[in-house]
Amino acid sequence: MSNQGPKTLFDKIWSEHLVGQREDGTNLLYIDRHLVHEVTSPQAFEGLKISNRPVHRPEATIAVADHNVPTINRQNIEDPQSKIQVETLAKNTKEHGIQYFDLMDQRQGIVHIIGPEQGITQPGMTIVCGDSHTSTHGAFGALAFGIGTSEVEHVLATQTIVQNPAKNMRISVNGELPFGVNSKDLILYIIGKIGTAGGTGHVIEYAGSSIMGLSMEGRMTICNMSIEAGARAGLISPDQTTFNYIKGRPYAPGTEHWDQAVEYWSSLPSDNDANYDHEIVIDSSEIDPMVTWGTSPEDVVSVKGTVPNPSSAKTENKKKSIERSLEYMGLKPGTKITDIKLDKIFIGSCTNGRIEDLRKVASIVKDKKIASHVQAMIVPGSGLVKKQAEEEGIDKILKDAGFEWREAGCSMCLGMNPDQLKPGERCASTSNRNFEGRQGRGGRTHLMSPELAAASAITGNISDIRDFT
Amino acid sequence: MDKFHSLKGIAAPLPIVNIDTDMIIPKQFLKTIKRTGLGVSLFYEMRYDNDGNLIKDFVLNTSPYDQSKILVAGDNFGCGSSREHAPWSLKDFGIRSVISTSFADIFYNNCFQNGILPIVVSPENLDQLMTAAKNQIEFTIDLPEQVIKAGNHLIKFEIEDFRKERLLQGLDDIGITLGYKDKIIAYEEDKKNKKPWLFKDN
Numbered sequence: 124m125s126n127q128g129p130k131t132l133f134d135k136i137w138s139e140h141l142v143g144q145r146e147d148g149t150n151l152l153y154i155d156r157h158l159v160h161e162v163t164s165p166q167a168f169e170g171l172k173i174s175n176r177p178v179h180r181p182e183a184t185i186a187v188a189d190h191n192v193p194t195i196n197r198q199n200i201e202d203p204q205s206k207i208q209v210e211t212l213a214k215n216t217k218e219h220g221i222q223y224f225d226l227m228d229q230r231q232g233i234v235h236i237i238g239p240e241q242g243i244t245q246p247g248m249t250i251v252c253g254d255s256h257t258s259t260h261g262a263f264g265a266l267a268f269g270i271g272t273s274e275v276e277h278v279l280a281t282q283t284i285v286q287n288p289a290k291n292m293r294i295s296v297n298g299e300l301p302f303g304v305n306s307k308d309l310i311l312y313i314i315g316k317i318g319t320a321g322g323t324g325h326v327i328e329y330a331g332s333s334i335m336g337l338s339m340e341g342r343m344t345i346c347n348m349s350i351e352a353g354a355r356a357g358l359i360s361p362d363q364t365t366f367n368y369i370k371g372r373p374y375a376p377g378t379e380h381w382d383q384a385v386e387y388w389s390s391l392p393s394d395n396d397a398n399y400d401h402e403i404v405i406d407s408s409e410i411d412p413m414v415t416w417g418t419s420p421e422d423v424v425s426v427k428g429t430v431p432n433p434s435s436a437k438t439e440n441k442k443k444s445i446e447r448s449l450e451y452m453g454l455k456p457g458t459k460i461t462d463i464k465l466d467k468i469f470i471g472s473c474t475n476g477r478i479e480d481l482r483k484v485a486s487i488v489k490d491k492k493i494a495s496h497v498q499a500m501i502v503p504g505s506g507l508v509k510k511q512a513e514e515e516g517i518d519k520i521l522k523d524a525g526f527e528w529r530e531a532g533c534s535m536c537l538g539m540n541p542d543q544l545k546p547g548e549r550c551a552s553t554s555n556r557n558f559e560g561r562q563g564r565g566g567r568t569h570l571m572s573p574e575l576a577a578a579s580a581i582t583g584n585i586s587d588i589r590d591f592t
Numbered sequence: 593m594d595k596f597h598s599l600k601g602i603a604a605p606l607p608i609v610n611i612d613t614d615m616i617i618p619k620q621f622l623k624t625i626k627r628t629g630l631g632v633s634l635f636y637e638m639r640y641d642n643d644g645n646l647i648k649d650f651v652l653n654t655s656p657y658d659q660s661k662i663l664v665a666g667d668n669f670g671c672g673s674s675r676e677h678a679p680w681s682l683k684d685f686g687i688r689s690v691i692s693t694s695f696a697d698i699f700y701n702n703c704f705q706n707g708i709l710p711i712v713v714s715p716e717n718l719d720q721l722m723t724a725a726k727n728q729i730e731f732t733i734d735l736p737e738q739v740i741k742a743g744n745h746l747i748k749f750e751i752e753d754f755r756k757e758r759l760l761q762g763l764d765d766i767g768i769t770l771g772y773k774d775k776i777i778a779y780e781e782d783k784k785n786k787k788p789w790l791f792k793d794n
Contacts, residue, residue, distance in 0.1 A: 142779045143772060147754040151772060153779055155790055163675065165625035176766065179776070191623065204623035211625050248790070255674040255698060269698055271676035272627075273705035273765070281769045283776055287752075319610055320668040320694055353671065355697050376789035384789045419610050440666065444609050537673075539619045546642065558614045558672060560637045 129394035131291045132358050133326045136266040136391070140249050142283055151283045155248040158234045159186040159221070159275065161212040162539070163253030167276035168215040179282045181220040185243055188212055188226060189233045190539050194502050194529035197226050205540065219279075232505020232531040235259040235473035239343065240505055242372025246361035246388040251278055256473045256555065257356075258349040262342035263369070264361035264391050266326070269350065289355045290324055290400040293393075295331035298407040303589040306341035307475060307553070307572035309333065310348045311413035315423035317403065322354030325401065328393065329359050333407040339368040340479040347474045348555050351420040360392035414460050414585055415557045415570040417448035422557070424460060426575060426587045432456035451559055452567050453547065460585050463569070467550040468499035468580040469562070470526075470573055472536035475553035476504030478511050480573040485517040487577035487591070493525035494583025500527040500542070502534040526580070538563045551579045594707035595762035599688055599733040603662035603742070604651050605725035611665055612672035613699060617681040630677055631684030652685070656728060663690045664718070664725045669710075670699025679706045689733050691740070693718050704755050707762065709735060711749045720745050735759060 130138075142151040164186070171178070178184070191205040200206040209226070216223035224230045230237060235256050238244040246264035251257060253275040260267035270284065278284055294313060314321075327349050334345065342359050349357030366385055369375045376384040411425035422445075424431070430449065433456065436442035449456065454463070470476075470484055481503065493499045501521055503509035509531055512518055518528050535542040536554035544550055544566025553576050557568040569585060578586040621633045639650050646653045652660065663682070669692040670678060679702045682690070689709040703710045711733070713721065724731070724742040732741040735756060740747045758765070784791045 143775045145768060145772065147757060147768070149754050151769060151776070153776070153783075162622050166627050166676075169625070174766070176770075180780075202623070208623055208625060245789075253674060253676075255672065269674035271674055271679075271698060271702035271705060273676060273702065277766050277769065280766045281773075281776060282780075283769060283772075285765060285769065319671055320696070323668075323694060323697060350672075353668070353696060374792075377792070380789035380792075384787075387787065419612075440607075440609055443607075447608070537614075537619050539622060556612075556614070556672060558612045560618055561614050564618075564637055564642070 129397040131393040131397040131399065132264060132328055132360055132391055133266065133289065133291055134397070136247055136249065137288055139247065145285070149285045150287060152249060152286050153283055154251050154278050155183065156243055156250045157184040157278050158238055158250065158252035158257070159184055160190055160234050160252070160254060161188040161208045162190045163272050164215065164275055165208060165211045166272045167279060170276040171279060176280045178219040178221065178279045183282060184221045184279070186212060186216045186221050186223045187231055187234050187237060190533045190537065192226060192532040193540050194532050194534050194542060197530055229506040229510060232508065233473045233476060233533055235347065236476060236504030236508065239263065239339070240372070240507055242369050242375035245369060245375070245384070246365060247391050251284060255350045256347050258354070259343050259347040259473055261346035261349065261357040262339060262359050263365055264358060264388070266356055266358065268356045289326040291328065291398070292322060292325040292354070292401040292403070293328045293330055293399045294403045294405065296329070296333040296405045296407050297331040298333055300333055300407050301410065303412050303574065303587070304407070304410050305572055305574065306337055306344040308410055308413045310345045311415065311420070311423045311570065312410045313405070314348065314352045314420045315413070317352055319351060319419055319421045320353040322349065322352040325354050326356045326358055327352065327354045329357060334359060335362065338479060339364060340477045343477070344474055348420070351555060361388045412572065412575055412588055414575065415568070416452065416454060416460065417445070418451055418557055418559050419448070420555070420557060420570060422448060426460050426585065428460055430454045430456055430458040430460070461587060463585045464549070465497055465551050465579055465583060465585065466548045467544060468493070468497055468576055469535045469550055469552040469554065470500070470576055471502030471504065471534055472554035473504065473533070474555045475573050476502060476508065478508050480553065481508065481512050481517050482515070483573050484577040485520045487574060487588070488524040488526070488581060489520050491524055491581050493580045497580060497583050499525060499580045500529055500535070502529045503531050505531045535562055537561060551576045551585060593705070593762045593764065596688065596707050596709050596735055596759040598735060599661055601661040601731060602656045602659065602728055603664050603691070603721070603725040603731045604657040604660035605722050606651060606663055606665040607722055609666035610668045610671055613670055613675050613678040614672055616670070616678040617675065621681070622675060622677055627680050628684060630681035631686070634681040634685045659686070661686055661688050662731050662733065663687050664721050665690060665692045667693045669695050671696040674698045676702045676705070679703050679708050683708055691718070691721055704758060705765070707759065709733065709759060711740065713747055713749060717747050721747070
């Protein structure tokens with residue numbers, strides 16, 4: 124990457140954060156904000172203690188417990204190990220003077236929901252967290268990526284990270300989105316197209332009129348799942364939609380610096396003639412509502428499609444992989460997607476647990492009842508999302524339809540808390556991963572948009588929102 | 593950090609693509625606040641049945657593979673969650689090197705933080721090594737020479753110099769970076785003037 128000439132959004136953020144080069148040739152990148160949760164941080168704090176190292180800049184770090192937390196009774200965490208982890212985070216943050224939103228704080232929620240909600244996430248920042256879905260924050264034009272626990276310790280101790288630059292990829296989606304197609308369908312379609320390793324070593328910049336027409340919530344859904352395409356991060360140029368979202372939030376720049384910040388943010392979009400290592404252009408009219416059938420996010424088809432036949436695979440490895448997925452999922456080749464019967468519905472996660480998602484679900488299930496054989500739960504992404512939904516009467520609509528209304532957290536996206544699938548149970552989920560065992564051992568996950576999950580809750584089968592009245 | 597120089601032993605074949613970190617170490621084992629003790633839970637759902645009994649035909653449950661220090665696996669190993677519990681559990685089991693055609697970025701990086709060597713080889717070489725592993729042929733991995741030897745196969749591999757050095761010497765990365773503390777502070781002072789909104793006390 125040269126310092127001269129036209130630059131991408133990624134190039135600009137990268138060069139702005141370069142502290143210098145170490146003798147071993149690696150780059151030290153400055154980290155503006157560090158988000159910390161209970162699962163990937165205890166060993167990092169322990170490491171600091173063993174080496175007797177302080178936290179370099181405690182005020183640049185924000186902590187919250189989200190992965191392990193119960194969504195029903197908040198007063199008492201029954202699992203002793205989960206309880207220890209949450210208590211350890213409280214203790215560590217107190218000891219080092221780090222801001223911590225505890226379980227009784229309304230600001231508590233999924234770390235990638237609360238960053239933007241609080242205005243912590245801003246354009247041009249570098250943001251890291253010991254969680255792969257940190258890519259979510261790229262929706263604001265921030266370079267945000269997941270790191271391991273050793274790197275969490277490194278950032279706590281030095282406020283920097285050792286990295287070499289990523290390659291640039293641009294995925295442009297152009298045109299008005301067809302009826303029934305939204306951000307979740309877009310990103311599932313993209314992952315299906317480039318594969319789960321398609322973005323490895325790259326930062327993906329999403330561009331084009333379909334992307335720029337999305338709300339911040341929709342943009343976050345797109346960037347969130349960049350990691351499912353193997354990318355190091357996702358990015359979207361900041362624009363007026365971004366600035367409007369940030370303005371007035373608790374951690375946003377105040378009036379004294381607002382104009383200066385906006386001026387800087389406005390300089391961030393990629394230069395017109397910037398160079399990309401890879402470019403993909405998609406016409407949005409080719410995209411349908413999408414659903415996964417297998418055990419990798421790339422195993423995706425149109426809701427109008429059928430379960431694939433392993434014999435149609437191009438390679439022996441792919442054939443074996445499809446066979447293994449179908450066996451796990453308990454599906455036969457050629458089955459129509461809309462003939463798949465469901466047991467559970469999960470609406471929530473850092474992918475689709477924001478207020479806009481809940482509003483969509485409410486508009487679809489209003490005055491209807493969920494199918495008698497399904498159990499459906501809604502887990503708001505944060506305490507504030509929950510509060511807002513309750514103020515708008517969304518909780519009542521959902522409860523009347525038969526949904527369980529829960530407290531905020533990661534919940535059944537990864538099932539670290541008691542919210543899990545039982546072996547063989549089939550779930551329509553608005554989350555991000557359909558891996559074997561992800562939502563519970565033997566559980567079968569179909570990823571889809573909140574709209575499809577809502578329609579499917581009513582019919583009890585995977586359903587096309589376009590057929591739904 | 594443990595050093596890595598060379599390694600000799602039987603390699604376990606795991607010919608599955610897209611092995612994700614949920615598969616390597618499922619969620620219920622992420623509740624620990626320690627780095628050690630995860631080896632018994634490595635590949636838990638493939639290794640144990642619903643009642644917690646060993647599944648006898650899973651490769652890491654069979655001799656001599658239950659002593660393997662090397663894993664040969666399908667494309668895109670380590671995708672998904674950033675959990676460093678994945679390399680911790682591999683290492684605790686005794687695995688010090690994983691060979692595949694590609695690795696997910698975060699997992700790849702996490703390996704080097706824990707003295708594990710991930711090696712990228714071509715699809716043709718992976719097929720050869722997978723067969724050698726199935727035939728229980730002894731592997732030798734030589735990091736200074738950047739070569740894998742298995743039977744008649746002699747396969748060179750690439751690794752970035754700084755990663756190689758760190759493994760060979762078992763360097764403490766944070767210690768190295770703290771040597772640049774003056775530069776970090778100078779950077780912060782400069783940005784406080786240019787981008788003051790980033791330094792508003794939280």
